[in-house]
Every structure is written in C-alpha cells, then in structure tokens.
Amino acid sequence: MSKLRAVRNLRICSKDCLCLYVCPTGATDTETGQIDFAKCIGCGACSKACPSGAISMVPYQYPKQQIKDELVITDLNKLIKNKVLEEQIAETIYKNSNDEIEKQLFKSIARANRLMAEDLYREAGYMLPQSKNTKEFLERLLEENKNIELKTDIEKLLNLLECNE
Amino acid sequence: MKKYICPICGYVYDEAKEGVKFEDLPDDWKCPLCGAPKNLFKAEAIEVTKDEIKDEVVESSETKEDLREMSDLEISALCSSLARGCEKQYLDEEKELFTKLANHYKNKAQNKESSDLESLISKINEDLNINYPKARKVAEEKMDRGALRVITWGEKVSAILNSLLSQYQNDKEFTKNTKIYVCDICGFIYVGDEKPEICPICKVPSFKLLEVKRGA
Numbered sequence: 426m427s428k429l430r431a432v433r434n435l436r437i438c439s440k441d442c443l444c445l446y447v448c449p450t451g452a453t454d455t456e457t458g459q460i461d462f463a464k465c466i467g468c469g470a471c472s473k474a475c476p477s478g479a480i481s482m483v484p485y486q487y488p489k490q491q492i493k494d495e496l497v498i499t500d501l502n503k504l505i506k507n508k509v510l511e512e513q514i515a516e517t518i519y520k521n522s523n524d525e526i527e528k529q530l531f532k533s534i535a536r537a538n539r540l541m542a543e544d545l546y547r548e549a550g551y552m553l554p555q556s557k558n559t560k561e562f563l564e565r566l567l568e569e570n571k572n573i574e575l576k577t578d579i580e581k582l583l584n585l586l587e588c589n590e
Numbered sequence: 591m592k593k594y595i596c597p598i599c600g601y602v603y604d605e606a607k608e609g610v611k612f613e614d615l616p617d618d619w620k621c622p623l624c625g626a627p628k629n630l631f632k633a634e635a636i637e638v639t640k641d642e643i644k645d646e647v648v649e650s651s652e653t654k655e656d657l658r659e660m661s662d663l664e665i666s667a668l669c670s671s672l673a674r675g676c677e678k679q680y681l682d683e684e685k686e687l688f689t690k691l692a693n694h695y696k697n698k699a700q701n702k703e704s705s706d707l708e709s710l711i712s713k714i715n716e717d718l719n720i721n722y723p724k725a726r727k728v729a730e731e732k733m734d735r736g737a738l739r740v741i742t743w744g745e746k747v748s749a750i751l752n753s754l755l756s757q758y759q760n761d762k763e764f765t766k767n768t769k770i771y772v773c774d775i776c777g778f779i780y781v782g783d784e785k786p787e788i789c790p791i792c793k794v795p796s797f798k799l800l801e802v803k804r805g806a
C-alpha cells in the first residue's frame with residue numbers, strides 16, 4: 426500500500442476533540458484547520474479517534490487511469506466543444522446586457538456550461554492531475570506558450586505533480 | 591388515469607392520486623421537486639423512443655486531438671477541471687496554478703461565432719438531439735460507466751437549460767421574483783426560492799447548490 430496522509434473535512438469537523446491529542450507529530454493542530462501535510466506521517470490515529478468521521482486517509486499515489494476508448498473520447502470531445510461555445514455565448518449575452526435579471530440568468534447558464542465541460546473532461550481521460558494525459562497536455566502547453574510567466578507556472582505544475590503512469 | 595414522469599428527477603405525477611388531470615394543470619405548473627416545467631414531463635405509458643440514432647455504423651472518426659486543435663476555451667475548461675481535481679486532493683498550490691492558466695486562456699479566447707440567443711438555443715438542441723444520443727450509444731457499447739454518468743447528467747442539465755431559455759423567450763422577466771441556484775457539481779440550474787435538499791440530477795446535498803446573486 427502506498428503512503429497515506431490525513432485530510433480533514435472542515436464542513437464536518439467540530440474542531441474541539443481528540444485528534445489533536447492522539448497525533449504523534451502535532452500535525453492535526455494548525456491555524457488553517459487543515460492538517461499539516463508536511464508533518465503528517467500517515468499513521469491514521471487521528472482518523473480513528475475522530476467521533477465525527479471528519480478525517481480521511483488519502484493516498485499520495487493514485488492507481489493508473491483506466492484506458493478510455495477512443496470513440497468515447499471523440500464523442501465526449503464533441504460535447505465539450507459545444508459546451509464551451511455555449512458558455513461563451515451565454516457569457517457574451519451576460520456582458521452585453523444592462524438588465525440585472527437577464528444578467529443573472531445568463532451568468533448562471535454560462536456557469537452551468539463550464540461545469541458540464543469540466544465534468545466531461547474528467548471522463549475524457551483527465552480525471553487525475555497526476556495522469557500521463559495531464560502531463561502530456563502540460564508539456565504541449567509549455568511548448569507552444571510564449572508567455573514567460575505562464576511558462577514558469579506550467580513548469581512548476583510539471584514539477585509538483587508526480588506522474589503516476 | 592395516467593402517470594406523468596419528470597425526466598429530470600424522476601418525480602411521478604399520478605392523476606389517480608392527485609385527482610387533477612395532468613393536462614388540466616396550469617401551464618406554469620412545475621415539478622415540485624426540481625422545478626422542471628410541465629412541458630418536459632412524459633406520460634408513463636408512452637415508451638420514449640430511445641434511439642433516434644439508429645443502427646448506423648458508428649464511424650471511427652478523428653484520432654486523438656493534439657493541442658493545435660484545442661481551442662483556447664477548451665484549454666481553459668480542461669485547466670479549470672484539473673484545478674477542481676487538485677482541490678479534491680487538497681493540493682492548493684497546484685489548484686491555484688491551474689486556475690491561473692484557466693483564466694488566462696479564457697481571457698485570451700476570441701469570440702468567433704455569433705453570440706446571440708438563437709445560436710445558443712440551436713447549439714443546445716444540437717447536443718440534445720444529436721451529440722448526447724450518439725455519445726450515449728457509444729458509451730453503452732463500450733460499457734463506459736463514467737462516460738454514461740456524465741452523459742446522463744449533462745443531458746438532463748441541457749434539457750433544463752433549453753426549457754429555461756424557452757421560458758425566457760416567452761417572458762424575459764420570468765425569474766424576476768425568484769432566486770437562481772446552480773449545482774456546483776453537475777451544473778443543474780434551479781429557479782425558485784427554496785432550493786431542494788439534494789440536487790435532483792447528481793444528488794449532491796444542497797450546500798453544493800450555490801445561489802447566483804443578482805447584481806453581483
């Protein structure tokens with residue numbers, strides 16, 4: 426089994442119990458409420474001690490992505506192409522409008538289309554930021570980009586995300 | 591006596607129980623659970639002809655796209671999708687970087703097509719009538735559960751968008767006296783004051799249904 430780390434669901438955590446006490450490294454007690462990943466050794470004690478089920482142990486390394494069929498990807502990409510255009514049209518209507526009621530509706534529609542496009546990408550082979558697909562995407566982006574600041578950011582991402590395939 | 595089913599959330603309107611014929615309900619009657627308009631409801635008896643897309647051979651078309659064929663908007667959506675993926679893993683720095691990229695490409699994107707209501711509606715209809723049914727057929731054939739999930743959710747959300755836009759065409763101010771919520775997971779739009787306890791499409795609890803404020 427690969428190494429784990431503890432994460433706390435801040436929506437559930439009542440912030441007042443014994444996970445603080447059981448942690449051997451003091452990683453559970455932070456100003457942000459989240460666990461200090463640098464200190465956490467993944468022992469799982471906090472997760473077992475939590476009465477609210479607010480702490481999960483998550484892996485550092487995820488298993489490989491399942492192979493997706495090219496035909497499925499082609500069709501999902503077609504949908505993505507339309508969804509981003511629909512987002513753009515709705516957003517243009519939003520921007521050009523002076524009417525607050527209309528603006529609110531088209532902002533919502535733009536948002537819905539963005540969410541659908543994002544979700545489609547997850548099923549089109551980009552579920553995991555650590556996947557080979559993501560890595561290759563970032564490398565191509567790096568190659569074609571001329572903007573120095575963005576290049577630095579893309580390089581940072583490539584360094585931070587350890588590819589799991 | 592018939593039963594009518596909400597295609598979005600599955601709510602059943604049973605004429606026998608309600609004592610009012612479905613067709614006698616007012617035109618602005620809505621699904622009590624998800625707010626879907628009356629005209630989306632389907633009578634139970636009538637089998638919805640599932641595939642308009644008959645057995646035409648699924649053409650094996652384009653091969654894997656490379657970046658040159660990805661528009662700025664698509665790059666942006668992929669980056670914001672990956673940002674969400676990072677957020678789920680509590681990878682804050684990575685999330686920020688992807689978000690930055692997503693914004694950059696979104697701002698860079700050119701408006702190539704006409705941006706009017708008609709083209710928006712026709713694109714959504716193209717999805718509903720052609721793209722979703724075709725994608726569903728392929729995903730079923732390949733037994734891709736994940737793809738089927740995203741297709742099912744997206745198809746329902748698109749049907750809601752389509753109906754919202756036709757309501758808007760009838761009355762530009764139909765949302766005047768209500769709130770609007772968007773499900774942050776699947777994109778479902780709820781027009782109404784009290785948001786449902788769970789998203790009728792993806793079933794996420796209501797705290798993920800975010801209000802889109804007017805004038806914000």
Ligand code: SF4
Nearest residue numbers: 448465466468469471
């Ligand atoms: S898993 Fe162990 S080390 Fe990590 S925060 Fe919990 S108790 Fe502390």
Ligand code: SF4
Nearest residue numbers: 438439441442444475
């Ligand atoms: S034990 Fe659980 S609920 Fe209590 S403070 Fe720790 S994480 Fe929060």
Ligand SMILES: [Zn+2]
Nearest residue numbers: 596599621624
């Ligand atoms: Zn419904």
Ligand SMILES: [Zn+2]
Nearest residue numbers: 773776789792
């Ligand atoms: Zn939802």
